[in-house]
Amino acid sequence: MSRLLARAGFRGTSSAAALALAAAVMLVPANLLPVLNTEYSGTNRSDTIFSGVVQLWRQGLWAIAAIVFTASILIPILKLAGLGWLLLSTRRGAFRNSRRLTRIYAILDFIGRWSMLDVFLAAFLTGLVQFGEFSTVVPQSGLIAFAAAVVLTVLSTQAFDPRVLWPTPAGSTS
Amino acid sequence: MMGTLDCLTCHLCGQEHRRIHLEPGEKALCTRCDAVLEKGGRLGPDTALVFSVTGLTLSVPALLLPFVSASTLGNERISFLFTGVESLWSGGMPSLSVLVFVCGWLLPFALLSAFAILRAPARLGWQKSDLHPLSRAARVLERWAIPEVQVLAVLVGLMKLGDVVDITIGPGFWCYCAMAFSLLIARHSFDLDSTAALHDAGERDAAARP
Numbered sequence: 001m002s003r004l005l006a007r008a009g010f011r012g013t014s015s016a017a018a019l020a021l022a023a024a025v026m027l028v029p030a031n032l033l034p035v036l037n038t039e040y041s042g043t044n045r046s047d048t049i050f051s052g053v054v055q056l057w058r059q060g061l062w063a064i065a066a067i068v069f070t071a072s073i074l075i076p077i078l079k080l081a082g083l084g085w086l087l088l089s090t091r092r093g094a095f096r097n098s099r100r101l102t103r104i105y106a107i108l109d110f111i112g113r114w115s116m117l118d119v120f121l122a123a124f125l126t127g128l129v130q131f132g133e134f135s136t137v138v139p140q141s142g143l144i145a146f147a148a149a150v151v152l153t154v155l156s157t158q159a160f161d162p163r164v165l166w167p168t169p170a171g172s173t174s
Numbered sequence: 175m176m177g178t179l180d181c182l183t184c185h186l187c188g189q190e191h192r193r194i195h196l197e198p199g200e201k202a203l204c205t206r207c208d209a210v211l212e213k214g215g216r217l218g219p220d221t222a223l224v225f226s227v228t229g230l231t232l233s234v235p236a237l238l239l240p241f242v243s244a245s246t247l248g249n250e251r252i253s254f255l256f257t258g259v260e261s262l263w264s265g266g267m268p269s270l271s272v273l274v275f276v277c278g279w280l281l282p283f284a285l286l287s288a289f290a291i292l293r294a295p296a297r298l299g300w301q302k303s304d305l306h307p308l309s310r311a312a313r314v315l316e317r318w319a320i321p322e323v324q325v326l327a328v329l330v331g332l333m334k335l336g337d338v339v340d341i342t343i344g345p346g347f348w349c350y351c352a353m354a355f356s357l358l359i360a361r362h363s364f365d366l367d368s369t370a371a372l373h374d375a376g377e378r379d380a381a382a383r384p
Contacts, residue, residue, distance in 0.1 A: 040338065056334065059334075059337075061333055061334065064330050064333050064334065067326070067330060068330060098187070098206075098207070099206075099207055099208065102186050102187055102207040102209070103207070103208070105186065106186060106209065109317070112317075113317060113320045113323055114323055114326075116277060116320055116323050116327075117323055117326060117327050117330070118327075119270060119273065119274060119327075120258075120274060120278065120323060120324045120327030120328070121327040121330055121331050122262075122270075123258035123259065123261070123262055123270070123271075123274045123278075123327075124242075124253075124258050124324075124327055124328050124331045125258075125331050125334075125335075126258055126261040126262060126265065127253045127257035127258030127259075127260070127261045127262075128242055128244050128251060128253040128257070128258070128331070128335070129244070129251075129335070129339075130251060130261065131246060131249045131251065132249070134246065134247065134249065135246065135338075135339075138265060139262060139265055139267055139270070143267070143270060144267060144269065144270060147269075147270055147273055151273070154317065154318070158314075158317065162186045162187060163186075163187055163188040165187070166187050166188070166189075166206065166207075
């Protein structure tokens with residue numbers, strides 16, 4: 001068992017906690033700084049993640065606004081809150097909820113990847129919308145902070161070993 | 175090493191189970207945390223190999239053929255899968271550019287290759303060498319291969335641009351979607367956990383449920 005963990009690289013509750021904390025810190029500039037600068041027929045606007053969602057809503061693209069809101073705002077927050085809960089439960093050593101906590105971990109692990117949506121979207125728009133002086137899209141520094149936050153939360157989930165949620169080491173229960 | 179074939183370790187809680195035969199449509203669930211351990215393949219044992227080879231074949235045109243073209247007031251711009259990566263790089267964000275390329279193309283390609291390499295020897299009757307390092311690496315890198323997220327991002331982008339510019343979807347995008355789908359199926363029918371299992375056989379049976 002210990003051999004497997006050692007081989008899997010950095011795993012452990014404290015690494016997971018450190019990475020989650022770093023992700024939480026990065027989420028602040030990610031949400032405050034602009035992520036995209038759009039220039040369209042003379043008008044120039046800088047959008048943060050949230051104002052981008054509001055803009056989509058105003059354009060009447062409600063479904064798209066909901067998707068971007070879920071992927072870029074809701075999932076990162078839910079994921080960090082969930083990780084925080086898991087990490088605190090491990091500290092308290094309460095094994096009553098092992099099954100439920102393991103399920104939460106599985107869900108967090110699955111939804112995390114969808115946060116990358118905004119990064120891919122920015123890459124796609126930046127690549128496609130380059131019409132010289134008429135219309136351009138330029139990524140801004142907030143995007144780097146956002147991508148860092150997403151990468152750190154995924155690393156944190158990867159570092160967290162759900163086996164610590166269970167009372168006995170695997171293999172000795174039979 | 176025979177033990178690893180009979181043993182199924184839950185990837186979530188670490189509980190060990192003795193492997194039992196599953197009929198198509200049946201699932202083996204972990205006795206402790208209810209996670210799905212293994213599924214009886216509805217599509218046959220070669221599914222992972224077939225879809226990984228299909229995905230690998232599609233990943234090349236996905237990279238080389240036009241992805242999306244946009245035109246506005248007589249200006250036309252054709253973008254490829256790599257165009258966004260290039261613009262981020264030249265726009266002073268090399269880290270993001272690498273992230274997008276690695277998660278969007280390189281790792282899906284690597285994962286499909288890993289599936290093909292892990293499955294092909296058995297199918298073709300070659301001498302099996304020790305492929306455990308490969309399956310373990312695939313297990314670690316798996317969650318970074320996210321072409322399905324890129325597909326959704328492109329669709330969102332197309333909707334966003336729809337009423338501003340004229341958009342034509344190119345063959346590259348369709349190939350990319352098909353590649354993402356192939357990866358999804360290959361990943362679904364390939365059991366990395368049991369391939370990467372390193373433990374000796376446990377005592378408990380996996381509960382088989384239809």
